[in-house]
Amino acid sequence: MPEHEQDGQEREFDLRWADxxxxxxxxxxxxxxxxxxxxxxxxxxxxxxxxxxxxxxxxSWSPWISTAIVLGSIAAVILLLGYLDFRAPY
Structure with a gap:
């Protein structure tokens, strides 16, 4: 049996013994x-x-106020991007 396999088996035995x-x-x-x-x-x-x-x-703000601010900001950005795209000449 190769040496590295023997070391692995001995280590496995030691771990089982310790457990x-x-x-x-x-x-x-x-x-x-x-x-x-x-x-x-x-x-x-x-x-x-x-x-x-x-x-x-x-x-400290209520979690609902923080949520409303984040969602309001996202809606404002979406509306602004839609307005700019609508106004852009093609």
Whole structure:
């Protein structure tokens, strides 16, 4: 059997052996966070932020207003291009 095939079979065997392991060691980051959170647990974070929380006092538009502005702009460009094409001499 060629050497590269034997290495592949040994590696496959090692991967199967590792996958069957009863205990898998956590990553370094997981161990670090577990140690940090043991003494100082993180504050709970909501899935969605409060609707009253606005960033930097900027006025926030409704998604419908933004949609209307985009669609209105597209319609204006289409009308302008149609008008220019209608007025162009052939």
């Amino acid at each position: 069957r392991a009863e205990h898998k060691e956590p990553s370094a980051r997981a161990r670090m966070l577990a140690a940090r959170w043991k003494h100082n647990p993180p504050d709970p974070v909501p899935f969605r932020p409060d609707p009253d929380h606005r960033s930097s006092g900027r006025r």
